[in-house]
Amino acid sequence: MEGFTPFAGLSGGVLIGLAAVMLLALTGRIAGVSGILSNAIHAGSGSAERWLFLAGLVAGALLHQWLTGVQLPVRTLDWPYLVGGGLLVGFGTRLGGGCTSGHGVCGIARFSPRSIVATVTFMTCGIVTVFITRHLLGWPT
């Protein structure tokens, strides 16, 4: 998994896209993980189905690792980075109405101007953040 892995990247990307097509064709919903997670934790109608999707994310990843025998490296980043990052990701995706899957995959596929703006914004901010934290502040991320 170290370095550029174009074939695995492309085929994994097709699977992610297919999952979004399946969900829309079968249930009529957009496969945006932040929205699905939000609906799951707010325990309204349809919450159980969202939990099934989230369980499927873990099961599908386990299935891939079991079938291929690949062992992914475990990282041990200090908790303040994880807590800070998690708070920002949770708050930001709700305020902005989506994340990498809802805006970045489904929204761009639908040519939504909001999703195109959101994706350019979070990509740019991610790149600037990594530059500042790794190269100027020397964070161990």
Next chain:
Amino acid sequence: MKKIAPGLAWLASGVVFGAGLSLSGMISPRKVLAFLDVAGRWDPTLLLVMAAAVLTPMIAFRFVLRRDNPLLASKFHLPTRRDLDISLVGGAALFGVGWGVAGYCPGPAIAAFSVDLREPAIFGLAMVVGMFIGDRPG
């Protein structure tokens, strides 16, 4: 049958999505950060993952949406807003900063429970708290 079919559809979509995240390597925060780190040892894999993940529904959604309704539900639920506002840009910006700090966005953070418990649990708990704050009315 009518009741369990939608649940199975959600589960199956999640399984395919999770397999894609794991196969593409996007489940590893190091690999995601290696894409965002343009001044370091840059790894462009994420760009190809996004391209393939976008092109697939870009082609297939038009066929799906030719039907009047989805196979297992009464109607399609598609976002209709097209206006740009400060919440959209500000929210996406904050999300991008958090993504750049920890290397996880929501999908990979959950799928990463297949690799490790500590990081996904700490990040995931903070993410859920952030979501509750973001969903607070007013």
